[in-house]
Amino acid sequence: MFKIFIVEDDEMLVSLLSDFIQKYGYDTYAVKNFNLVMEEFKEAEPHLVLLDINLPTYDGYEWCRRIRTISNCPILFISARDSKMDQVMALEYGADDYLTKPFDHEIALAKIKSQIRRTYGSYASFQHQRQIEINGLQLDIDRLTLKWGMQKVELRHTEAKILDLLMNQIECVVSRDLLLEKIWDDEAFVDENTLNVYIRRVRSKLDQLKIVDAIQTVRGQGYRMLPIWSEQS
Incomplete structure (x- = not known):
């Protein structure tokens, strides 16, 4: 079962999104202590990260940068910040995609499935020489x-x-x-x-x-x- 690691301080959003994702066969892990994101990431060993920008302690860009030092798992930003610069910065820090709040849960799921397929599923294996x-x-x-x-x-x-x-x-x-x-x-x-x-x-x-x-x-x-x-x- 693929595990989705959620770094988001809006508890209502985390609850609703987790419930929705789990209906489609994914496991979820929501960060409990925003001072220990990396420790919880290592413990959870997730397949994909959902990451907000505005967070306690450090912002999502910093956590993205730190995660990238130890993992190549897909990172999908979920943020209310919708400027072009925010999206470019997220990608520059190592994110794979960016989703602007408020978003439809179906679109979030489609993006999650897409990243999972490309990284671990049929799209992860190239069809010609490797x-x-x-x-x-x-x-x-x-x-x-x-x-x-x-x-x-x-x-x-x-x-x-x-x-x-x-x-x-x-x-x-x-x-x-x-x-x-x-x-x-x-x-x-x-x-x-x-x-x-x-x-x-x-x-x-x-x-x-x-x-x-x-x-x-x-x-x-x-x-x-x-x-x-x-x-x-």
Whole structure:
């Protein structure tokens, strides 16, 4: 049974959301002590986190950052803060998705199911080769790593999927629509800035390997990955 870890200080919302989620076969764990979120996270060992921004002690961004140091499990922000910057910040800190309050419980459930499928279910296993190597750049889809020479970086699931698509269509333009379709099966709920944020994060991972200019933006069309890696000086 998949366990959902809820970090939310609105007790009524926690109760209603937990009851609804549990009807569909999920287990839930609501944080009891907001000073000990990480301790409770480690004890619960959840498959997915629902995380508010405005919380006692530290805000959701800080807890997201801390969770990301020890886990790649999906994190879905649930917050009344609806600005573009809040959503971008959540993604930059490592969140997988963002849901603005008040929200329909059915949409929350759909997003939870989507993340669970992509991370642990049928979408977690790519349908083609699970390791790709182009000009020494090695993508290991199972282990969520990207390696070049002696350098290696860890990837998130969505970052790996983006690289998987780009590297399997090397030098070809991959449209934004195709990326959304293949990566987010509930793309109707995806903010238009989400893909931009993830592309930026993929480029950041390449930067950590000292690879620059590997992913080109083709204005009005999408993105293209070139097989000639330009190394940072």
